[in-house]
Amino acid sequence: MQTYLIYTKDTAGQRQMEELGRRLEGIKVPYELLDADSLHGTELLDYYDILSRPAILVARTDDGSLIQKWTEPESFPNPSEISYFASM
Numbered sequence: 001m002q003t004y005l006i007y008t009k010d011t012a013g014q015r016q017m018e019e020l021g022r023r024l025e026g027i028k029v030p031y032e033l034l035d036a037d038s039l040h041g042t043e044l045l046d047y048y049d050i051l052s053r054p055a056i057l058v059a060r061t062d063d064g065s066l067i068q069k070w071t072e073p074e075s076f077p078n079p080s081e082i083s084y085f086a087s088m
Contacts, residue, residue: 001067001086003031004057006041006050013054016073020056023079029086058085 003024005017017033024031034041036053044050047064048057050071058067068085070076 001088002059002061003029003082003086004034004044004059005031005054006034006036006044006057007054009035009037011053013073016076017054017056020076020079024082027079027083029079029083056082058082 005021007014007017014035021031021033034044036042036045036055044057045053045055048059048066048069050057050069052071054073056070056076058069059065060067067088
């Protein structure tokens with residue numbers, strides 16, 4: 001599984017995703033921190049139809065199928081919930 005933390009550069013969302021990344025590191029969950037305006041970031045946002053930022057995405061590494069996504073900051077899961085989905 002791959003976990004993506006997607007943000008818009010120089011915003012509170014970037015700081016929120018960076019902090020979440022540090023917390024995921026603490027429980028050994030691999031993730032990729034992505035600027036939504038980067039090439040890979042825009043490809044993921046388009047592919048998974050994500051319109052808001054910041055966003056959290058967990059997808060299978062073999063075929064890219066979506067496991068779970070969160071797009072509303074007030075409903076973002078805690079790191080242990082992300083770990084659960086990332087280990088599926």
